[in-house]
Amino acid sequence: DAKTTQPTSMDCAEGRAANLPCNHSTISGNEYVYWYRQIHSQGPQYIIHGLKNNETNEMASLIITEDRKSSTLILPHATLRDTAVYYCIASYQKVTFGTGTKLQVIP
Amino acid sequence: DAGITQSPRHKVTETGTPVTLRCHQTENHRYMYWYRQDPGHGLRLIHYSYGVKDTDKGEVSDGYSVSRSKTEDFLLTLESATSSQTSVYFCAIRGGDSYEQYFGPGTRLTVT
Numbered sequence: 742d743a744k745t746t747q748p749t750s751m752d753c754a755e756g757r758a759a760n761l762p763c764n765h766s767t768i769s770g771n772e773y774v775y776w777y778r779q780i781h782s783q784g785p786q787y788i789i790h791g792l793k794n795n796e797t798n799e800m801a802s803l804i805i806t807e808d809r810k811s812s813t814l815i816l817p818h819a820t821l822r823d824t825a826v827y828y829c830i831a832s833y834q835k836v837t838f839g840t841g842t843k844l845q846v847i848p
Numbered sequence: 849d850a851g852i853t854q855s856p857r858h859k860v861t862e863t864g865t866p867v868t869l870r871c872h873q874t875e876n877h878r879y880m881y882w883y884r885q886d887p888g889h890g891l892r893l894i895h896y897s898y899g900v901k902d903t904d905k906g907e908v909s910d911g912y913s914v915s916r917s918k919t920e921d922f923l924l925t926l927e928s929a930t931s932s933q934t935s936v937y938f939c940a941i942r943g944g945d946s947y948e949q950y951f952g953p954g955t956r957l958t959v960t
Contacts, residue, residue: 773947784938784951785891828890836940836949837907838883838891 743831759816763829871939879942880922
């Protein structure tokens with residue numbers, strides 16, 4: 742798995758877009774970018790994944806740079822319930838979690 | 849939500865006793881995983897299974913064994929629990945034709 746680098750923590754105002762960056766400069770051609778989040782002590786929750794194209798689903802958008810060395814997860818209208826630790830993973834099949842970004846959504 | 853349950857949800861046991869955690873799925877997914885989560889370490893893979901009776905080690909497999917005798921159940925056994933195995937254990941499942949994993953609610957294990 743490629744190593745990923747994420748900021749330790751971020752704040753976002755409620756109702757605004759939350760943009761969470763991830764660096765994965767050593768990603769190889771067959772490795773996908775995955776995003777998961779973990780709310781308090783619950784099990785991690787899958788959000789989205791992509792290979793090289795931008796992706797969007799009902800939860801978020803994933804923007805991957807053309808060279809695939811970094812990506813950004815976008816929560817378009819953050820709510821208090823989006824407060825969580827967000828994990829960015831670059832992997833082919835196995836999913837290896839780092840320590841993620843703690844996102845605090847502020848009222 | 850994916851049909852995945854873990855039992856027990858909480859357990860306190862003494863050092864040296866055997867412990868078995870169960871993961872049960874109703875999705876008929878091929879892949880199943882056991883992780884542990886400790887402060888400062890994120891989630892670490894213990895063992896995984898890619899089919900009935902097919903298992904392999906993860907990054908922190910020492911002191912743990914697993915078994916999968918049927919598709920829906922994946923058991924994690926601590927043969928002789930130690931205090932270093934105090935942790936929150938998560939099970940996850942994945943379908944054969946997808947890459948995303950779905951996680952169970954976790955089991956909090958305390959070894960005294």
